[in-house]
Amino acid sequence: MRRFEVAGAALKPKSNPVAFWRLGCKPITCMAFSPDGCRVAIGSEDGGLRIVDYLNEILEDVYLSYYAGITCCAWSDDGKYVVAGGKDDLITIWSLYDQQQQAVVARCQGHESWVRDIAFDPMGREEDTYRFMSVGDDGKLLVWDFSMAALHRPRRTMPNRVHLKGCLGVDDEPSEVVHPRMPSAAVPVLQPLVAVAIHDSAICSLQFSRDLLVTACRKGVIKVWKRPAAFELSAAFI
Secondary structure (H helix, E strand, O other): OEEOOOOOOOOOOOOOOOOOOOOOOOOEEEEEEOOOOOEEEEEEOOOEEEEEEOOOOEEEEEEEOOOOOEEEEEEOOOOOEEEEEEOOOEEEEEEOOOOOOOOEEEEEEOOOOOEEEEEEOOOOOEOOEEEEEEEEOOOEEEEEEEOOOOOOOOOOOOOOOOOOOOOOOOOOOOOOOEEOOOOHHHOOEEOOOEEEEOOOOOEEEEEEOOOEEEEEEOOOOEEEEEOOOHHHHHHHOO
16 A cells, blocks of 8 residues: 655645645546545546545555546445446446455446446345446447356456556556456456447436436437336337
């Protein structure tokens, strides 16, 4: 773990900003606080998803995308998982604090362009099954369900020390903080439960309420959808 350097002299409790974090040289693209507010996931153009202990200002982990920058991220409601989408057209599911599992739980394939927003469905969880939705530049809404028990094993197992060759995209080499990229053969692949085009341009935002789903696209169009029942998902967005 690494503690952040605070810029300048010691800050007074009432001064603003109260802290200054330098997380890299590339633009930061997204942030999401954990449900308990103690940690924050931060995505960057350098392909690193950084997990920060917000209260103690400690960089706990850096997880690397398959390739290219990360554009969006979200926590599960129990704080066990973080999902992140990016410019590799993929969504990656990370299990952060279970030492018995590798960090990358699965990669989700289904988008045909950059993933722009992602959110867990607050009403879609049952026991150990999680549901989240994603939108992207392909104008599609994708619905994903996953559970550890249902994930297929990868085609072949590889030790965690094996990582893809080439530039890591972050300032640090693999270490206790920076986790290596996992090759595609070592990670299970998840397919969407539902994939449907709902806008004729890139979708930039996805929001939930208890009864509604709201999407917005780059043409300035906002669509409000009634939340479908699970068995009606395929037809609900037609």
